[in-house]
Amino acid sequence: MDVFLLFLLVGLLAQIVDGALGMAYGVIANTVLLAFGVPPAAASASVHVAxxxxxxxxxxxxxxxxxxxxxxxxxxxxxxMIGGVVGTYVLTGIPGETIKPFILLYLLAIGIWVLWRAARDVRLRLFPLGWSGPLGFVGGLLDAIGGGGWGPTVTSTLVGAGTEPRRAIGTVNTAELLVTVAISAAFLTTLLTGRWSGGALENHAAALAGLIIGGVIAAPFAGWITKRVPARLLTYGVGVLIVILAGYQGLQLAGFAP
Known part of the structure; x- marks a missing residue:
């Protein structure tokens, strides 16, 4: 399949899930990019531009x-925004092959955690709402390093702390726009200052364009999808997809898969 069409489909599906659950666009898109051999920093930068x-x-x-x-x-x-900028400098200052195993472990842990939530239907109570600033920092940090993590970290924590799900998803998704702009600007700064070579972004322009167009097409329909598909079923789907993709990449690193 053409690379553009493939990533258009990835962006479309990832945005549908993200709009319905308030999470997973970054994790799904980043995991697929890594599976195609895109270096971690380039994958995260591509996802945040999209x-x-x-x-x-x-x-x-x-x-x-x-x-x-x-x-x-x-x-x-x-x-x-602060956590995202810090995470960007951490990610671009470390060789891709060194940090990739840790990112895969992070993504695998996210996938298992999502499946556990779906099976147990558990609402975690980790942060009081007054700690929203530090919570945002952690979410931004993980989002920059892993290319996804803002939604899984922040949305789930707020809902677990008692925030109305509709308000939590809407607030977190809207705040993510500012966080994404900050992270993308930080990636651009590291590229212009020579701290990080972003040539891989040019090599994967078709994938980036597909992610953008697919996501933009799906975004207005997310609310309608949410009414038709049970959230628990979507949660299972996200968890299974992330675990499979992260597991396959782990086998690749270990030399057991092509």
Whole structure:
């Protein structure tokens, strides 16, 4: 299949899931890029560039439907932007082959955790809402390093702490736009200053274009999909996909898969 069409489909499906659950676009897109041999820093940068466009479409939808809790939005966004910039400099300062196994472990852990949540239907109570700034920082840090992690970390924690799911998803998805812009700007800075060579982005322009267009197409329909497909079923799907892809990449690193 043509690379552009393949990643258009990936972006389309990932954004549908992200819009329905408030998470998974970055994790799914980053995992697929890594599976195609894209270096970790280039994969994360590509995903965050794509999320600027898909995030803007999603944010407009949430603002129109009044799904945002603004008192929560600002500290989350501020903490996420700081954490994302820190995570970018951590990621681009380390050779790709060195950090890739740790990113795969992170993605595998996310996948297993998502499956566990779906099976147990558990709401975790880890952070009080007053700690939204530090929570945003952790989410932004993991998002920059793993190319995804903002939604799984922040949305689930807020819902577990008692935030209305609709408000949590809307607030987190909208704040993600600012976090993504900060991370993308940090990647651009590291590229211009010579800290990181981003040539791989040019080599995967078709994949990046597919992710952007697929995500933008799906973003307006996410609310409709949410009403038709049970969230628990979507959660299982995300967990299974992430575990399979991360596991396959682990076998590749170990030399057991082509």
């Amino acid at each position: 999320k600027i466009f898909t995030g803007a479409a999603s944010a407009v939808s949430h603002v129109m439907h009044r799904n945002i809790r603004w008192s929560l939005f600002w500290p989350l966004a501020a903490g996420g």
